[in-house]
Amino acid sequence: MEHTSLVLLILLMAGVTYLTRVLHVFIPIERIPKWFRDHIHLIPVVIISSIISMAAFVHDGQMNLMVSLRYMAAATVTVTVYFLMRSGGAAVIAGLGAYVLIKLYLV
């Protein structure tokens, strides 16, 4: 493929991606159905939960039990430290440390 086609492909993808990012600006809040507005607070919950699940259970497009076990063990450490210390930073560091250790020495 010529570089011109690559540039066009990049521009096309940039346009499509930006469209999804900017669309909400042109949707007035009053035009959003009431039932959706009433539950808009659930959107971050479902999206963040989906991203976590994707990271933990799907690897290279498929499920890998060993990698998922590593993620789940480290996630357990993260949650435990968060509830014990009530500190997000400490929880992230502890979880990351656990993950690296598990990856290096266990699974």
Place this chain on the structure above:
Amino acid sequence: MKSMIWKAMCATSPLIAGMLPFAVAFGTICDAAGIPGRYAIAMSATVYAGLAQFVVVNMYTNGIDNLLLLVGFALLVNLRFTLMGLSLKPIVPPRNTWFDCLVSFGLSDEPYAVVVHRFNTHGYDLVFHVCAYAFVYIFWVAGTAIGVYLSSIIVDPTSLGLEFAMCAAFIVMLIPRLKQWDSIAAAVLSGISVPALTCAGAGEAAIIFASLGSLLAVVFVKRKLLKQKEAA
């Protein structure tokens, strides 16, 4: 203002640590695929969406067979940005449309989670919002540049184990939101749906299907319960 910039830097740092290996990996993959460095960096700077970029590289190496399918795929996978933007509407005070369009360019998974978390704990701040978007963007582009120019000495940046930092940061941001049964139900349903949908062949689009599906399911159950309550 300086303290707010610093706070945005601190809040995004675990997510950047988790995202950076992927940005570097993207740069090395582009180099391996024979894409000139300037195009790889331009792609990160303009597309700024990990998956869509990897798809472009794949198409570059394998050849474009269905452009319409590619556009449809990119729209579907990135539709979550629209949902994210809609959920920010009640949080972000109305401003100039052009400014909103400009800021929206920085909307992605990591800074979105940070901005929402910040709003829930400390309230909304425009400087924090813009800085969080900017930091993640700068590091994504810089990571790609590192990958492109140091690809000969970088082995596999994702082997360091830093990818979990992003996951851990998302977990920490999710927990405080799980206070009511509807949030817990939505989170569990969404989390379970992703691997199930992936197994069913939804691929990366599983995120948007799982998010929308679980949101609608919870709304349906809540409305049903409300009707029952009213009837009683």
